Each structure stands twice: as structure tokens, then as C-alpha cells.
Amino acid sequence: MEIESLPTAGVIVVAAGRGTRMGTKESKQFLFFQDKPIIVHTLDVFDRHPWISEIVLVTGEQDVERCRAWVAEYGISKQVKVIPGGAERQHSVYRGLLEIGTSWVLVHDGVRPFVTSGQISGCLEAAVKHGASILAVPVKDTVKQVDGQGLVTATPDRRSLWAVQTPQAFRRSDLVTAHETAEADGFIGTDDASLIERLGIPVVVTEGGYNNIKITTPEDLDFAEVIGKKKEFGGENKL
Ligand SMILES: Nc1ccn([C@@H]2O[C@H](COP(=O)(O)OP(=O)(O)OP(=O)(O)O)[C@@H](O)[C@H]2O)c(=O)n1
Numbered sequence: 001m002e003i004e005s006l007p008t009a010g011v012i013v014v015a016a017g018r019g020t021r022m023g024t025k026e027s028k029q030f031l032f033f034q035d036k037p038i039i040v041h042t043l044d045v046f047d048r049h050p051w052i053s054e055i056v057l058v059t060g061e062q063d064v065e066r067c068r069a070w071v072a073e074y075g076i077s078k079q080v081k082v083i084p085g086g087a088e089r090q091h092s093v094y095r096g097l098l099e100i101g102t103s104w105v106l107v108h109d110g111v112r113p114f115v116t117s118g119q120i121s122g123c124l125e126a127a128v129k130h131g132a133s134i135l136a137v138p139v140k141d142t143v144k145q146v147d148g149q150g151l152v153t154a155t156p157d158r159r160s161l162w163a164v165q166t167p168q169a170f171r172r173s174d175l176v177t178a179h180e181t182a183e184a185d186g187f188i189g190t191d192d193a194s195l196i197e198r199l200g201i202p203v204v205v206t207e208g209g210y211n212n213i214k215i216t217t218p219e220d221l222d223f224a225e226v227i228g229k230k231k232e233f234g235g236e237n238k239l
């Protein structure tokens with residue numbers, strides 16, 4: 001798709017979580033990696049992407065000022081609106097949504113710093129073509145459904161299972177309706193696509209990458225060290 005023909009998009013980068021599974025005093029999105037906070041690595045990718053015209057960073061109330069300072073300190077060239085988030089990821093996304101003016105919106109986890117420009121382009125192109133799109137990768141392990149007593153109750157066919165990532169891309173108007181409907185219904189989803197699916201809007205998968213990890217538990221920092229050494233992420237490692 002020609003760049004000129006693609007409507008510009010805004011991105012909501014969500015970084016208002018507590019990072020409890022990481023177990024660090026500092027929230028994981030603010031841990032330093034290769035001399036920069038993880039959140040700055042993530043912002044950099046969208047700052048450099050030609051189709052991204054607006055960036056909204058949603059973070060903790062207490063972190064708004066230092067995030068604004070980092071945007072300036074690390075030379076993020078695009079304007080970044082930094083606002084406080086909510087109790088759940090879904091609430092943080094919605095607050096960001098109210099600050100975005102573009103017709104197309106991407107939602108991205110601030111703790112996924114290894115997303116590539118190509119993956120962003122692919123996800124947005126697919127959304128513009130089909131209405132909504134998410135990055136995901138085929139599951140590599142067998143997945144089991146297990147009840148509260150630890151008993152296996154089902155083994156879904158792995159060929160139909162994908163591990164979902166971000167960004168996820170939607171029409172802004174659809175995403176507003178989806179969030180407001182979920183709020184009215186008291187529904188909390190773990191991703192934005194689940195809110196869109198509730199409206200019956202088709203969502204297509206765009207293949208992401210196994211490097212596009214969500215930094216969640218301490219082991220992920222080790223994985224990040226290895227990924228960060230790869231040439232495509234600025235490192236020299238020829239892995
Ligand atoms: N109320 C929340 C909760 C999460 N997030 C963001 O959503 C992304 C994915 O969430 P997750 O990995 O679960 O982060 P945390 O909620 O911080 O992690 P934990 O569940 O371990 O506390 C993260 O960038 C996180 O900062 C957010 O903006 N607002």
C-alpha cells in the first residue's frame with residue numbers, strides 16, 4: 001500500500017500498570033535497558049514510523065512529569081501527549097482514546113519495545129483493509145484448559161491458537177463504541193480486540209514476531225538482553 005494512500009494513525013501507548021509480576025520497586029516500563037527506560041525504546045519506534053501522526057502515552061499519575069521529561073531528554077521528535085491512566089488497562093486505553101483525533105488508532109503495550117516498523121505497517125494496513133487487525137503469533141506449545149482443581153478439561157486444536165500481541169489497530173469510532181459498550185456492560189477484556197469482537201466487528205490477525213515480547217516477569221529481562229543484541233534492534237549480535 002502506498003504511504004500516500006494510507007490515512008495517518010494515532011497510537012495509544014499504555015504504560016500505567018504497576019508491574020506486579022516483575023516484582024521490582026520501579027515499574028517495569030521505567031526500568032533502564034541499554035541506557036534508556038523501556039518506555040522510551042517503545043516510543044522511539046512509533047516516533048520513527050512515517051504513518052504515525054499522534055502519540056498518546058498513558059502512564060501513572062505520579063509518572064506523568066518524568067515521562068514528559070524523558071520525551072524531551074531522549075529526543076522524541078513527535079509531540080507526545082502524556083496523560084494519567086486508570087485502574088485497569090482498559091480504562092487507560094479509553095482515557096487515551098479521548099485524547100486521539102485520528103480516524104485510525106493503534107493501541108500498544110508500553111512494555112513491548114521490540115515491535116518493528118514493519119509489524120506496525122502490516123497491522124495498520126490490515127486494519128484499513130479489513131476494519132480491525134491485531135498482531136499475533138502461532139502458539140508453539142500445546143495449550144490445555146484446566147479447571148480450578150488443576151484437572152485438564154480440554155486440549156484445543158493448536159492449529160487454531162494464536163498468542164496475541166500489540167499493536168492492535170481499529171477505527172477510532174469503533175473502538176470508542178466498543179469501550180463504552182463494555183463499560184456499560186461491566187465487561188473487562190484483556191485486550192481491545194475482545195471489546196471489538198463483542199460488537200460483531202471482524203478482526204483479522206496480522207502475523208507479528210516472537211521477538212515482540214511483552215516484558216512481564218523477570219525472565220523477560222533476560223530475553224530482552226538477547227533480543228536487544230540482534231542487529232535489527234540496534235545490536236551487533238549475528239544471532
Ligand atoms: N491499569 C493499567 C494496567 C496496565 N497498563 C499497561 O498495559 C500494558 C500491559 O499490561 P501488563 O503487562 O499486565 O502490565 P502491568 O499491569 O503493569 O503488569 P502486572 O499485571 O504484572 O501488574 C503495560 O504496558 C501496562 O503498563 C496500563 O496502562 N494501565
Ligand SMILES: C[C@](O)(CO)[C@H](O)COP(=O)(O)O
Nearest residue numbers: 089109164165166190191214
Ligand atoms: C494486550 C495483550 O498484550 C495481548 O496479549 C495482553 O492481553 C495484555 O495483558 P496484561 O495482563 O494486561 O499484560
